[in-house]
Amino acid sequence: MRITYKGDYALKAVLDLALHYKNSRVTIPEMAKRLDIPAKFLEQVLLDLKRGGFVESRRGKVGGYLLARPPAQIKLGEVVRFIDGPIGPIACVEIKYRDCREIYGCVFRKIWQRIAETTSGIIDNITFEDLVKEVKAKKEGLVYTI
Amino acid sequence: MRITYKGDYALKAVLDLALHYKNSRVTIPEMAKRLDIPAKFLEQVLLDLKRGGFVESRRGKVGGYLLARPPAQIKLGEVVRFIDGPIGPIACVEIKYRDCREIYGCVFRKIWQRIAETTSGIIDNITFEDLVKEVKAKKEGLVYTI
DNA sequence: TGTATACTCTACCAAGGTAATAGAGATTAT
DNA sequence: ATAATCTCTATTACCTTGGTAGAGTATACA
Numbered sequence: 221m222r223i224t225y226k227g228d229y230a231l232k233a234v235l236d237l238a239l240h241y242k243n244s245r246v247t248i249p250e251m252a253k254r255l256d257i258p259a260k261f262l263e264q265v266l267l268d269l270k271r272g273g274f275v276e277s278r279r280g281k282v283g284g285y286l287l288a289r290p291p292a293q294i295k296l297g298e299v300v301r302f303i304d305g306p307i308g309p310i311a312c313v314e315i316k317y318r319d320c321r322e323i324y325g326c327v328f329r330k331i332w333q334r335i336a337e338t339t340s341g342i343i344d345n346i347t348f349e350d351l352v353k354e355v356k357a358k359k360e361g362l363v364y365t366i
Numbered sequence: 367m368r369i370t371y372k373g374d375y376a377l378k379a380v381l382d383l384a385l386h387y388k389n390s391r392v393t394i395p396e397m398a399k400r401l402d403i404p405a406k407f408l409e410q411v412l413l414d415l416k417r418g419g420f421v422e423s424r425r426g427k428v429g430g431y432l433l434a435r436p437p438a439q440i441k442l443g444e445v446v447r448f449i450d451g452p453i454g455p456i457a458c459v460e461i462k463y464r465d466c467r468e469i470y471g472c473v474f475r476k477i478w479q480r481i482a483e484t485t486s487g488i489i490d491n492i493t494f495e496d497l498v499k500e501v502k503a504k505k506e507g508l509v510y511t512i
Numbered sequence: 513t514g515t516a517t518a519c520t521c522t523a524c525c526a527a528g529g530t531a532a533t534a535g536a537g538a539t540t541a542t
Numbered sequence: 543a544t545a546a547t548c549t550c551t552a553t554t555a556c557c558t559t560g561g562t563a564g565a566g567t568a569t570a571c572a
Contacts (some may be wrong), residue, residue, distance in 0.1 A: 222368045223456040223478070223530060231474055239470075247547070254469060261532055267549070279548040280540025296477070301430050309485075310369040324385075324398060325504045326376055331442070331488065332369070338484045339455075340476065351473050358471045371560060393518065413520070425519045426569025440561055 221339065227304040229257050229265045234274060234299055238291035238348040239355065245284030265303075272302040289349035301344055308336040330362075367485065371476035373450040375411045380420060384494040385501065391430030393398040412447055413451075437498055443489035453489075454482040485505050 232255050248266065252259035266285055270273045276288045288296070301307065306314060313332045314327050322329075378401050385455070386392050394412065398405035412431055413422045423433045447453065452460060460480045469473075 221455055225531090229475070230457065232468070235470060252570090258473060258532065263548080264532095264550095277538080277548060279546090280539075281546050282541060283539080283547045285548090305540080309367055322378070322379070324381060324501045327381070327500050328374070331492065335428075335485050335488055338488070339481050342481055342484070342488070346477065351461070351470075354473050355470045370558090395518090399560060400555080404561060404562080408517080410521095410561095416519095423519060425517090425567075427517050429518045429568085431519090 221300075221304065221307045221309055223233055223300065223337075224264055224304055225288045226261075226268075227300060229262060230299055230345065231296070232257070233262065233265060233285075234287070234294065234318055234350055235355070236347055237275060238275060238287060240350075240351050241287050241291055245278060245282070245286050247284040251285070264322045268303065268359075269299075272299075274302070291352055294348045295344050296343035296346045296348070296351075297340060306336075307339050309318070367397075367437070367446075367450065367453045367482075369446065370450055372407075372411055372414075375401070375408060376415055376445055376449045377437060377442070378403070379408065379411060379415065379431075380433070380440065380502070383421060383431060383433045384498050387433050387437055391428070393430040393433050397431070406447055409486055414449065415445075418445075420445060420448070422444060426433055434502055437494035440494045441490050442492045442494070442497075443486060451483075453485050454478055 233251060236251055236255060248263050249259055252258075252262045255262070257265075266275060266277070270277055270285075274288055274294060277283070277284050277285050297307075308314065310332050312326075313336050340354060347348050379397060382397055383392060384433060394409050395405055398408045399401075401408070403411075411468065412423070416423055416431075418438060420434055420440060421431050423429070423431050443453075456478050458472075459482050460473050
């Protein structure tokens with residue numbers, strides 16, 4: 221697996237919306253400036269996130285984006301998978317993959333699957349609420365390291 | 367991190383040599399056929415592995431490749447890093463990377479680092495001797511799953 | 513010393529993905 | 543009306559990956 225810029229931007233965008241949850245809508249230029257992301261690129265990322273059901277939008281004046289679900293109900297892993305695809309470090313970890321006629325019995329595949337599992341175990345156990353809390357704690361100077 | 371075909375081939379090549387350790391040299395066409403890898407591509411992979419100090423070679427008749435070190439002294443992680451680069455799922459996990467002026471305090475970076483650490487923890491604790499044992503056990507019908 | 517065998521090196525190429533950029537179109541508040 | 547805002551489709555430049563090609567060098571052995 222590899223986190224692309226698009227994936228990175230998507231996560232930051234969702235976090236940004238999570239930090240503004242229940243308050244105001246956030247516009248693309250506003251967010252682009254705050255996160256230092258090319259506005260036209262962020263635009264596409266947000267469109268994707270909308271198609272994925274993570275965010276909602278409103279056009280016209282007073283328009284902008286907002287989270288489709290509460291931050292506590294959005295896991296990091298969901299966003300990562302939706303934007304950057306499956307978690308495994310190599311294609312053959314997919315369940316569908318059945319074309320492995322490796323003479324040495326796929327000894328590596330098991331390892332890649334283990335890595336995919338532990339990786340999933342991390343990103344599927346972190347919600348955007350967790351991140352919001354962390355950011356807010358940092359702002360207040362209560363810096364702690366997990 | 368992403369395991370490329372080149373990385374995949376490299377690991378299989380080293381395993382193949384590990385299985386022939388202390389016996390004979392293995393030629394490129396022979397290995398290419400056994401592992402089902404394009405010979406000219408495997409050629410380049412083996413050259414790289416040689417530059418990395420993993421394998422040795424001998425030209426001419428009775429030439430071929432052999433492992434530079436005993437299988438027990440070659441970790442999976444070494445080969446992966448040498449061929450496919452650093453382990454993290456995104457560039458910003460590198461220690462050298464210092465250009466992170468993310469307003470929300472790099473909350474994601476810490477997560478990528480954790481993933482990189484657990485991944486390293488897996489591939490740096492498996493040697494090619496372990497894999498050789500596993501393959502041999504499988505051959506004898508003693509199939510066990512870790 | 514010739515020759516077959518095998519590794520070495522450099523260059524090249526096609527396909528696909530990534531990270532943008534551009535611009536016209538649709539919607540909404542005032 | 544009009545300004546602000548999201549929506550959609552193309553296009554671009556660049557890079558990586560996976561693979562191919564071919565000439566060159568070293569070695570064993572008859």
